[in-house]
Amino acid sequence: MSDQLIILVIVWPLLTGVVTSLLPANKRLMTLWGSLNLVALNGLAAALLLRVVSQGTLIYTVSGWNRDPADALSLGIELKANIFCGFLSCLIAAVALVGFLGGVCTWDRQVGHRLPHFLALFFLLVAAFQGLCLSNDAFNLYVMLEISSLATYGLIAFGGGRAYLATFHYIVMGTIGASFYLIGVGYLYIKTGTLNITDLADSIASQQLSKAFVLALAFLVTGLLLKMAVFPLHFWLPNAYTYAPDATSVLVAPLSTKLAVFLMFRILDDLFIGVIPKSLVSWSWAVVFLASFGILAGTSLSLAQRDLKKIFSCLIVAEAGYMLGGLWLSDSRGTIGALFHLVNDAVATLALFLVVIAVQQSVGGRNLHDVKGLFQRSPLTVLALILVSFNLIGVPPSAGFFSKATLLTGAVASGHYQFVVALLLASLGNLVIFFRIIEVAYFNPIVAEEGESALSLDGQRAGALAAAVAASLYLIGLSSYNIMETFIKPVVSL
Template identity: 35%
Template sequence: MSQIPVLIPTVLLLAALISLLAGLVNRRAGYATALIGVVLTLGLSLTGLVHIWMGGEPIRYALGNWLPPIGIEFVFDALAAYMVAIIMFVGTLVFIYAPRSLALEAPGKEGLAWPAMVLVLAGLTGMCLTGDLFNLYVFLEIAALAAYALLAIGGGAGAVATFRYLLIGAVGGGFYLIGVAFLYFSAGTLNMAEMAMLLPELSQSRAVQAAGVFMVAGLAIKMALFPFHFWLPDVYTHAPSAVAGLIAPVMTKVSAYAIIRLFLDVFPPGFFTEGIPLLAALGWVSAVGILYGSILAIGQQDYRRMLAYSSVGQLGYIGLGVAMANPLGMIGALLHVLNHAFMKGLLFLVGGVVRLRTGRTRIPDFQGVGRKMPWTMGAFTIGALAMVGIPPTAGFFSKWYLLLGAADAQAWTWFAVIIASSLLSAIYFFRMLEMVWRNPETDAAAQEMAPVPEGQTPVSMIGPVAILAVAVMVAGIMNVAIVSALLDRVVAPMAGG
């Protein structure tokens, strides 16, 4: 138990290595070893989650028994447990889903894909677990480098799009690193807990203030927050469905996590609101991003591109919730990390199933698909309704908490933005629903499409889709349990301050 914090990324790193080697011998062995590592890690993270859920103390682990200021510390607290569980849950489902999808969309390259996917997971979980600011950067780059490889695996336009992502990602990572360096020179430590104790005295220092700005800006760039989103639509559109289904739900969220961690547990309360209005800036940027992403999503003809623009908007929800600087808004942001991971994961995976069965990716071509693939499209319907925010799906409750937070902060413009964005997402998702459930046999308005080839959706693909659809409902209905067991503890520093 006490080693869970460090075991999670370690097992994944080892699995990546073994999978690469095993893949050289036998392609199936490469997948099998990677899958074992992922499932093992899921078990570890769930064990830890249960411990924290039951009210257990955070687990701290000093790497190599070098105690913190000197050594690197790994911390499994409520926030880390929450994030890691989301990452591993979605990651495992995508892993089960991936083989059939990759065989179609990136044939012959699966051998490299498995270790890269595991590395992404290792980097992301490591970011959430480390208690060290520099180590966070290391994991951030591990995740990013592996993600570049994965996203480019589809070749062609995907590779070009990924190159743009690489450039902007390097800038974001560099900004963060500059901030860390400033902090290190000012405080003389890299450990988050120690830093939190030292910073209140230093918070007037220009270097520390600059560090805060650089770090948040860098992470906002990594998070693809408007206006640093421009790489995202191309990348998500051209990546294989399974890869998009892994990157879109969790990758950007972990950068959001890092901002939340800095805000809650590293910088002193009020640092981002009083001295420099960084949170206000984050909020306004997010608000514009929400509207921008939602409006552009309406105009898209390609399903994946629509989802990508929708993601730009949805990431803004998270930024907006953080910027409200009150517990309700923060809970809304954190819940939306979970809800959006499930919803977007679900929708991208559905897109992959449709592509596999029919070869279609354009929205007008989705006409009548519901009739042929009722289960897949039933799951899609749940995901779409959740994105619109219809109760009792998860999406309703993140919207609900964000509205509460905005009202509590008396941020009426942001309140209005959330309302407007719900309406906008209703437009593009109900348009999809209308298309999907049109039936050429009975509806005069439905045009005859090429018939959907007969066949069965593989269980390895429909299974994860179904589980995510159920998860979207359960996460909504169970939101109070999640809030009271985990998130109330996460936001405790705000309620006290």
């Protein structure tokens, strides 16, 4: 039975989505139904992690096809959960649950009567994320990538108004990215006759690295750079995330680009094992340079914004650079740092977008000057904001400090000093970005009379949720060594 856990984690949200679209648009019912299912999903993911921890990597052939590498026609989907996949699956489930609960208070205003359709897409997206995390098949990864993108397009377009144009941009860019990825997979299939990642890796390792493989790698990487929104391929992201409904961005922003990062890790570390440091060293320099530039560009973009949601969206572009650079340092510490940063950044981004919801609920706007007096209206929201900002600046003992320290260690050890400089400048940039917000909240108290009536229960609740998520960053930070040793180091092969 416990072998089935891996498929259940994907199928459960998928079926939930299908049933959800048939239910009536009742907020109470939806909240209950959604949270029950997500709690169940969390239970399944936790059980999967336990199973992987106690009995090692779990491999599952969907519908029990007969896997025979020697037979060219033996094609089928394989799922695989190693210890980091199990951990990531739990993270996805947890973020989905918290994001779902955080988004409830925005449904009335931003989603309205189409709630069942919205939530159907929401659960579909969760299923696709789980699929991206657990598939061991290059083509199935493409399918999951497309499902997640399609669900995201729909979820963003629910924002209406400017969200339509943003969605259109995203569709164009997302499709190009997915096509690049698919072409890469096509090359690999022509050269090797298989789509299974384990078999592909064996066959790449046993052959001469021909130009076709290099081209395949180039297509795969470019496609994923687009999905990761690395500068200068980022410009679809800030608008799409800003104008999406809050209930969408709170799920999409923490996970979407992170799973593209995870795919990048699979390609570098599971598919083309050791190819970069051995044969393509110059690529490593080029990509790390791109990442460093992207970090600085994302931070500067963020500095130029005044809309809180856009500030945080631009930060995602910068964060993508952190992880991309870490993966391409060709140093195991860089890879470990990048994967730990993935975990840390998913939680931090979740907290940031919960803060956006809380700010909007407590002061009725999300522009920089709306934050005025937030200290009095919703102290928990401010607490959350302060805790997350310390994480992004990299103040110990937050998780952000340790991921940054590990990335820096990798960068110094491999001699990529431009990456070191970019990381440090980004930390200082984040200091400015966040203290600009905190200053407004701290130094501009509201006049007593306008303050009394504005306390909303939803705002307080969202603030408390954000503060709890932000506080968990410090728990992750204090156990960072154990997380890295237990869940990340065993899967990094460099």
